[in-house]
Amino acid sequence: xxxxxxxxxxxxxxxxxxxxxxxxxxxxxxxxxxxxxxxxxxxxxxxxxxxxxxxxxxxxxxxxxxxxxxxxxxxxxxxxxxxxxxxxxxxxxxxxxxxxxxxxxxxxxxxxxxxxxxxxxxxxxxxxxxxxxxxxxxxxxxxxxxxxxxxxxxxxxxxxxxxxxxxxxxxxxxxxxxxxxxxxxxxxxxxxxxxxxxxxxxxxxxxxxxxxxxxxxxxxxxxxxxxxxxxxxxxxxxxxxxxxxxxxxxxxxxxxxxxxxxxxxxxxxxxxxxxxxxxxxxxxxxxxxxxxx
Amino acid sequence: xxxxxxxxxxxxxxxxxxxxxxxxxxxxxxxxxxxxxxxxxxxxxxxxxxxxxxxxxxxxxxxxxxxxxxxxxxxxxxxxxxxxxxxxxxxxxxxxxxxxxxxxxxxxxxxxxxxxxxxxxxxxxxxxxxxxxxxxxxxxxxxxxxxxxxxxxxxxxxxxxxxxxxxxxxxxxxxxxxxxxxxxxxxxxxxxxxxxxxxxxxxxxxxxxxxxxxxxxxxxxxxxxxxxxxxxxxxxxxxxxxxxxxxxxxxxxxxxxxxxxxxxxxxxxxxxxxxxxxxxxxxxxxxxxxxxxxxxxxxxxxxxxxxxxxxxxxxxxxxxxxxxxxxxxxxxxxxxxxxxxxxxxxxxxxxxxxxxxxxxxxxxxxxxxxxxxxxxxxxxxxxxxxxxxxxxxxxxxxxxxxxx
Amino acid sequence: xxxxxxxxxxxxxxxxxxxxxxxxxxxxxxxxxxxxxxxxxxxxxxxxxxxxxxxxxxxxxxxxxxxxxxxxxxxxxxxxxxxxxxxxxxxxxxxxxxxxxxxxxxxxxxxxxxxxxxxxxxxxxxxxxxxxxxxxxxxxxxxxxxxxxxxxxxxxxxxxxxxxxxxxxxxxxxxxxxxxxxxxxxxxxxxxxxxxxxxxxxxxxxxxxxxxxxxxxxxxxxxxxxxxxxxxxxxxxxxxxxxxxxxxxxxxxxxxxxxxxxxxxxxxxx
Numbered sequence: 001x002x003x004x005x006x007x008x009x010x011x012x013x014x015x016x017x018x019x020x021x022x023x024x025x026x027x028x029x030x031x032x033x034x035x036x037x038x039x040x041x042x043x044x045x046x047x048x049x050x051x052x053x054x055x056x057x058x059x060x061x062x063x064x065x066x067x068x069x070x071x072x073x074x075x076x077x078x079x080x081x082x083x084x085x086x087x088x089x090x091x092x093x094x095x096x097x098x099x100x101x102x103x104x105x106x107x108x109x110x111x112x113x114x115x116x117x118x119x120x121x122x123x124x125x126x127x128x129x130x131x132x133x134x135x136x137x138x139x140x141x142x143x144x145x146x147x148x149x150x151x152x153x154x155x156x157x158x159x160x161x162x163x164x165x166x167x168x169x170x171x172x173x174x175x176x177x178x179x180x181x182x183x184x185x186x187x188x189x190x191x192x193x194x195x196x197x198x199x200x201x202x203x204x205x206x207x208x209x210x211x212x213x214x215x216x217x218x219x220x221x222x223x224x225x226x227x228x229x230x231x232x233x234x235x236x237x238x239x240x241x242x243x244x245x246x247x248x249x250x251x252x253x254x255x256x257x258x259x260x261x262x263x264x265x266x267x268x269x270x271x272x273x274x275x276x277x278x279x280x281x282x283x284x285x286x287x288x289x290x291x292x293x
Numbered sequence: 294x295x296x297x298x299x300x301x302x303x304x305x306x307x308x309x310x311x312x313x314x315x316x317x318x319x320x321x322x323x324x325x326x327x328x329x330x331x332x333x334x335x336x337x338x339x340x341x342x343x344x345x346x347x348x349x350x351x352x353x354x355x356x357x358x359x360x361x362x363x364x365x366x367x368x369x370x371x372x373x374x375x376x377x378x379x380x381x382x383x384x385x386x387x388x389x390x391x392x393x394x395x396x397x398x399x400x401x402x403x404x405x406x407x408x409x410x411x412x413x414x415x416x417x418x419x420x421x422x423x424x425x426x427x428x429x430x431x432x433x434x435x436x437x438x439x440x441x442x443x444x445x446x447x448x449x450x451x452x453x454x455x456x457x458x459x460x461x462x463x464x465x466x467x468x469x470x471x472x473x474x475x476x477x478x479x480x481x482x483x484x485x486x487x488x489x490x491x492x493x494x495x496x497x498x499x500x501x502x503x504x505x506x507x508x509x510x511x512x513x514x515x516x517x518x519x520x521x522x523x524x525x526x527x528x529x530x531x532x533x534x535x536x537x538x539x540x541x542x543x544x545x546x547x548x549x550x551x552x553x554x555x556x557x558x559x560x561x562x563x564x565x566x567x568x569x570x571x572x573x574x575x576x577x578x579x580x581x582x583x584x585x586x587x588x589x590x591x592x593x594x595x596x597x598x599x600x601x602x603x604x605x606x607x608x609x610x611x612x613x614x615x616x617x618x619x620x621x622x623x624x625x626x627x628x629x630x631x632x633x634x635x636x637x638x639x640x641x642x643x644x645x646x647x648x649x650x651x652x653x654x655x656x657x658x659x660x661x662x663x664x665x666x667x668x669x670x671x672x673x674x675x676x677x678x679x680x681x682x683x684x685x686x687x688x689x690x691x692x693x694x695x696x697x
Numbered sequence: 698x699x700x701x702x703x704x705x706x707x708x709x710x711x712x713x714x715x716x717x718x719x720x721x722x723x724x725x726x727x728x729x730x731x732x733x734x735x736x737x738x739x740x741x742x743x744x745x746x747x748x749x750x751x752x753x754x755x756x757x758x759x760x761x762x763x764x765x766x767x768x769x770x771x772x773x774x775x776x777x778x779x780x781x782x783x784x785x786x787x788x789x790x791x792x793x794x795x796x797x798x799x800x801x802x803x804x805x806x807x808x809x810x811x812x813x814x815x816x817x818x819x820x821x822x823x824x825x826x827x828x829x830x831x832x833x834x835x836x837x838x839x840x841x842x843x844x845x846x847x848x849x850x851x852x853x854x855x856x857x858x859x860x861x862x863x864x865x866x867x868x869x870x871x872x873x874x875x876x877x878x879x880x881x882x883x884x885x886x887x888x889x890x891x892x893x894x895x896x897x898x899x900x901x902x903x904x905x906x907x908x909x910x911x912x913x914x915x916x917x918x919x920x921x922x923x924x925x926x927x928x929x930x931x932x933x934x935x936x937x938x939x940x941x942x943x944x945x946x947x948x949x950x951x952x953x954x955x956x957x958x959x960x961x962x963x964x965x966x967x
Contacts, residue, residue: 019790022872026786027798030779030843034801038840041820045812048819077694102711110705119712121949126719127897128945129726132921133938136552136931137722140729143560145740147721161492162546162562176719205704226807234809234904240498241553244546247696250811250904255500255689257815262686266815273809281800281807357923364756365930396828552931555735579734579742 046274049267068268078252082272085249088168089232089276093225095172096179100224101217104180108187109195123180131174135241138170142242162244170242171232178231179224186220187213222284229280233273249273335448336420341601344429344609350382351610354394354403356597357387358631359457360618369630371623379617381610398422404605405614407457408598410445410667417453422600424451429612432619435637439657445665446598454598455615458624460633460652461594461663462497462505465568465576465585467558477588480565482509482536487543495557495566496540498547500685500692501666504593505567506533506540508664512590521675522593523667530683530691537695547696551575558583570652571632587653587662594663595633628652723942730935752936761920762937768831768916769899772838776895777888779839780846785880788854789862805841813841814908821909829911837909838902842895849891850884857883893948 049069051062072078107119126134141148142162149159160166190213198208236250249272257266353360362385363370372383386403388394394412397403398421408416416422427433433455440446440456447453466475471490480486487494496502507522510532519529545563548554554572557563559581573585599618601611617623625640625648634654635641641649653659667674673682683691733743752758783802787795805813817837821827861883865875903918910919921937924930 023786023790023792026782026790030783030786030802031798033779034805034840034843035798037820038805038817039801041816041824042808042812044824045816045819071690075690075694077697080697081693099715102708103715106708106712110708121946122716123719124897124949125942125945126723127901128949129723129942130918130921130934130938131901131903132918132925133726133934134722136925137725137729139553139556140725141722143556144562145560147725173719173722205701226803230807230809234811236811237903240549245541245544245696247693250809251696252693253811253815255693256686262689263815263819265686265690270809270812270815274812277807277809281803285796285800364760365924366751367754367756550925552925559734575735 045267046271048264049271051264068265071265072268072272078269078272081247081249081252084164084246085233085273086276088164088171088248089229091168092171092175092232093179093228095168096176096228097183097221097225099172099176100179100183104183104187105213107180107184108190109192120184123177123184127177132237132241134174135170135238138166138173139242142166142169162242164243164246166242166244167239167246167248170238171235172228174238175228175231178227179221182220182223183217186217186223190216219287222287226281226284230273230277233276335417335453338420338423338603340424340426340451341429341608341612342426344612347379347381347609347613348607349380349610350384351405351607351614352403353383353385353614354397354406355385355387356407356409359407359597359627360385360387361627361630369626371617371626375614375617375623379610379613381607381613383614395419395421398602401602401604404602404607404611406600406602408454408600410596410665413445413454413598413600416600417448420603422453423603424448424453425455425601425615427452427455430455430616430619432616432621432637435621435639436619437636437638437655437657437660439660440596440636443596445596445667454600455619456636457597457599457618458628458631458633458636459594459596459660459663459665460569461587461659462567462592463570463573463585463587464565464592465558465573465583466565467561468582468584470561470564474584475565476586477590478505478509478592479513481543481567482506482540484539484543487540490564491543492545493562493564494540494543495546495548495554495563496544497567498549500688501593502567503530503533503537503688503691503695504664504666504669506536508591508593510536520677521673522664523669524673524675524677524682525669526673526677526680526682530687534691534695538697541695541697555579569632574632574651587659589662591662591664594665596663596665628654726935726942727939730932730939732932732935735932748932748936752933752940755933757915757920757924758917758933758937761915761917764831764915765900765917768834768838769896771835772842772899773892773895775835775839776842776846777892780843780891780895781850781884781888783843784847784850784854788851789859802844802847806844810841810902810904811908813837814905817905818908829909829914831911831914833909833911834906834914834916837905838899841902841905842899845894845898846888846891849887849894853884853887896948 050064050066052065052067103119103123107116107123111119139162140146142159143149144159144161146159152159194212195208198212199205203211234250236248236254239246239248239251249269253266253269256262256269358365360372360383361369362372362383372385375381376383386397388397394406394408395415398406398416399419406412406416406422408422413422436456440459442450442452443456446456464475464478464480466480468474470493471480475486480490481494481496497505503525504522507519507525507529510517510529511519511522514532517529517532519525525533546553546557548557548563548566551572554563554566554568555575558568558572558576559579568585570585573583576583599615601608601615605611618627619635619637621637621639621643624635624637625644628635628640629644629648632652634649634652635644638655641654649655668685669683669688671681671684673680728741730748731744731746732741733745734741780802783798787799814837817833817840818829821829821833827833861879862875865879866872870878901918902916903922906916906919907922910916915923917937921934924934
């Protein structure tokens, strides 16, 4: 080893003797990036929520006030939109979790090694198709003459058309791989011997599922839900494509930050999904799911 | 103003910065210059008095689709012919919103810009663009007279740019689904009529659509005293918002891009609403039974202008571009690719047969009925001084309330 | 697993059905790329290959593809470096605030994209006063890509423990030698999986990109977006998407092959 004994005065040796220095050097760059740069950017954004835009000059006036939050609270439409967005995010997460479970179970515990590999590819591949193209594909699916109509019509069910149902379906479709993968990885780690032991001790498959698999799976579901939840909360494009006349929080933020140039108000609106996400992360952390990510 | 390339045309429509200039212009008392329609003072700048030798290059700032060099579609190219004939190497940069255009122009790196109705006044007032000597642009003579000396492209009779093209927001419907054929905007705004097509009515997804409602009220409710659909005081805005909220019950979806509206009319998810001629033509081309008209009561629309940067170091090439882009060949090509009326009447001889008739190019009575997109600002654009108008930020919030 | 035959069949059937639903819209994209109609509608009105021809000759699409690949490559390299460093720090050391650090790394992906987007745009243009460019996209993408590498690396480090590294150090290898000869080989496949996901995430990102891309820096998703606003371009977009789906088999298959040796499966996070 060219480095030689650790005692000599080489950079490697110095690092070896000082684990704290090593830690500092390892942690420094990522913390500068995320802790300083990213957090500062976020902080600056939310600071502007307490300022206002001078509508005469278009400049941001740095006068502390709560007007933006007051409007957010007093004008009913923002609450409606916030609740709608939250409901969509919850629905998308639940739909994804329910759909992902059987697939993840099949992939991890039933499929052969070869099929496992093929299925992982099959699940990952749609991630490479453009988000927009997939959303427009669902637009075609839900159109008045589209495949959903064809499939449902014989059963006497009419296609839901563009609206909240289509939004939930499309978003659930877009984020499904993000839910399948953690569940699959979680189940993969469950030793088969554990399941066999459960069966040997007389548990029926249903009991094994409930008592052994589900507890192990919970953190994985939470891990996946962070993605389905946050991606849905921040989305403003899908709802424009398949959501009919509906809007979500993302649209409100987008409209105010872009053309209207009302960044303070946009920042105030943006605090809603951020608070929701932070609360959610706090809850999830207790389950240990953050380690599963 | 050009249709947005961004998600919502709101972005294209833009910005409060107009405000900046129009609002406080009169403070610049020491500067000599003309007074704009909205009451601001333009900096005292002189247009170029004569042309010299071309500098060999020009930096163009354009809406996507306005300066195509064949990279989108190899048959769509009017930049290369320009380079060949003038020896000016063209560097094209596109922008997504008027705000971006204004900011990029301030960097001083660009020689010419395609400015929309909201950006043009800002650029004039801030001195980023200079007056244009139209005598040095031979093709200017052929530009339709009704596009010249307009509030958004001139100050006190001095042109600040060359008109490029314009278009209208039309009323389109499915002829097999909408009976009787509508004659005006009542079909989408009058609850009694729109209710018949509940869930199948469509409207443009942008706060600027409030102007369409205001225009309807201007014609149907004279008591409100609306003179300009972009100058609404609180009461007038509230009336427009109420109308739109009523309309919301009949709306199936709001549209913002070609692909979305074209497919909705084709599948019948939408049967009546606003459109652009280019979408109507595409839909007809696909055998969708639609008809699009400009109601006699008028409509909203857009009009764009090419302007020259004050700090430009390539003014000769810039003028060469101005002349090229409204030459019959280039103007016809861009109008057809983009889907709007050319500014140069001679373009019609080169454009596809029937193109100019379809787009009503040169039809002064058609153009007279258009209220071109302008950014609403606090200072009323219709000249009222006894009341404050609502600005675009306010319109954006109102639009959120309309959609609910 | 001790599931009855019927349960296994049922699971297989459900899996098949879901995969069918996953691929149905993608199939629609493929079919539409040969559709004579210029709108995304069903049913198709005729067969043509002219869109494939147009896409092949579209310099705009090629440039955007190249730019997206560059952005994704740079963002992935940055996240590989920073993500590995953070993973080593968190997995091999105990220190105060460790939980806060792991939360911080997750934050950029856990917060809605539009928030990250406008926050970074505001920071770049208003606070730092730099104009948006190619590099602002790279920085923004790297910010939310770090987590993918971090997660995969942390999972691997946890599984293999620190014994080998300690042994290496005890035998006299320095910090860098130990990393090069012991830690890195253990991490390699995990880094590959994390890097691949990071690449994919950056490649298809549109929301943060919308806010941080400079004029003229057009990534593929932005190109697709812009072309939805151009007449007659929608089918070309379909072609590009269809081609991407097919081409995406290559990197995924490659990653799968390379990770066979140590059973490295991509860890959850995108």
